[in-house]
Amino acid sequence: MEQKIPVAVLAATGSVGQRFVQLLDQHPWFEVVALSASDRSVGKPYGEACHWILTDPMPAWAANMTVLPTEPEAIHTPLAFSALPADIALSVEPAFAAQGTNVCSNASAYRREPDVPILLPEVNAEHIDIVKTQRQKRGWKGSIITNPNCTSTGLTVAMSAIQKAFGIRIAFVVSMQALSGAGYPGVPSMDILDNVIPNVNGEEQKVEFETRKMLGNLVDGSIELADFGISAHTNRVAVSDGHTVCASIELQERVEIENVAQALAGYQGPEISRDLPSAPRPVIQLRSESDRPQPRLDRMTGKGMTTVVGRLRPDPILDLKMVVLSHNTIRGAAGGSIFNAELLVKSGLLQA
Numbered sequence: 001m002e003q004k005i006p007v008a009v010l011a012a013t014g015s016v017g018q019r020f021v022q023l024l025d026q027h028p029w030f031e032v033v034a035l036s037a038s039d040r041s042v043g044k045p046y047g048e049a050c051h052w053i054l055t056d057p058m059p060a061w062a063a064n065m066t067v068l069p070t071e072p073e074a075i076h077t078p079l080a081f082s083a084l085p086a087d088i089a090l091s092v093e094p095a096f097a098a099q100g101t102n103v104c105s106n107a108s109a110y111r112r113e114p115d116v117p118i119l120l121p122e123v124n125a126e127h128i129d130i131v132k133t134q135r136q137k138r139g140w141k142g143s144i145i146t147n148p149n150c151t152s153t154g155l156t157v158a159m160s161a162i163q164k165a166f167g168i169r170i171a172f173v174v175s176m177q178a179l180s181g182a183g184y185p186g187v188p189s190m191d192i193l194d195n196v197i198p199n200v201n202g203e204e205q206k207v208e209f210e211t212r213k214m215l216g217n218l219v220d221g222s223i224e225l226a227d228f229g230i231s232a233h234t235n236r237v238a239v240s241d242g243h244t245v246c247a248s249i250e251l252q253e254r255v256e257i258e259n260v261a262q263a264l265a266g267y268q269g270p271e272i273s274r275d276l277p278s279a280p281r282p283v284i285q286l287r288s289e290s291d292r293p294q295p296r297l298d299r300m301t302g303k304g305m306t307t308v309v310g311r312l313r314p315d316p317i318l319d320l321k322m323v324v325l326s327h328n329t330i331r332g333a334a335g336g337s338i339f340n341a342e343l344l345v346k347s348g349l350l351q352a
């Protein structure tokens, strides 16, 4: 790309916002020209407003940038990455989209809208076309495209490989979700130390809906939800990063477990997604050890973008069971949004 595309990060000081700043450092296509946050941070240098919690140091260019208000009047970029809380995103993201900004959002506010895609380029890149309907219907020059909640992310990649090869009838899934998924400072230490919390607010409904939307078919500009049953339990555990999901699945047809292993290990995303700068390499890593994947050992596979699957075996009630691991703030949040923005550019849809 001859000239980099100027981009903004909205809510750049939080857990996901910091990941955006880290992952956009030296990005081959995008250059960060604006960082925004709440009134608490506006006007301060980013280095002062942001309590940096990542192990890589804060990039020097970011430390010196002044934090801007999260308003379209203050920021005019063709692309903005949103790490806004959902209630704020509800009014702010459409205002940006109306002025011509394409918002790649982590927030849940618009994921259920029929004209807003939930994208994983290695799963449903073709759903990006809904942006055309969205612009037409809402009169926007820009757009809102979303990535799924971080628990659905790796699970849907693994389910996609299985769904495309054999069809899925039923999925029963149980998550063990990392602390960084709750933002910063997140869950109080006195609540989570020596403990498991058997609820992550709203997450079960998100997993049960978003997986079906992403694995659904695009028909006449809207999505028909995939026709399988799914039940989710979601739990918070004392892991820093990396969401683990145990899944039992019933297939449309009976197959040997070796065939499922081949479908997972050999899975390739749609052609358009494969060479994008943030594409996971490989898309899925299938592990054969009896004690993997583990968050601490496996979350950075493929720079945190690869979905790691292990413990694949027959299920005595349904057909198969497996364990899926995905990095929640990289593949499940900032890295996923950047991957989506790359798909938007490659699809020629950055401009209306």
Ligand SMILES: NC(=O)c1ccc[n+]([C@@H]2O[C@H](COP(=O)([O-])OP(=O)(O)OC[C@H]3O[C@@H](n4cnc5c(N)ncnc54)[C@H](OP(=O)(O)O)[C@@H]3O)[C@@H](O)[C@H]2O)c1
Binding pocket: 010, 011, 012, 013, 014, 015, 016, 017, 036, 037, 038, 039, 040, 041, 042, 070, 082, 083, 084, 085, 086, 088, 106, 107, 108, 148, 149, 150, 180, 181, 182, 183, 184, 185, 328, 329, 332, 333
């Ligand atoms: N963490 C994950 O793994 C994950 C994964 C997928 C999706 N998400 C979603 O991503 C979003 C961000 O999550 P997070 O974990 O980064 O949360 P977080 O660590 O709590 O950060 C919240 C951010 O929002 C900003 N903010 C708060 N109120 C604002 C306002 N009125 N106007 C503008 N900015 C405001 C904060 O700025 P100040 O610092 O100035 O207060 C901060 O930058 C949420 O919608 C979350 O559900 C998170």
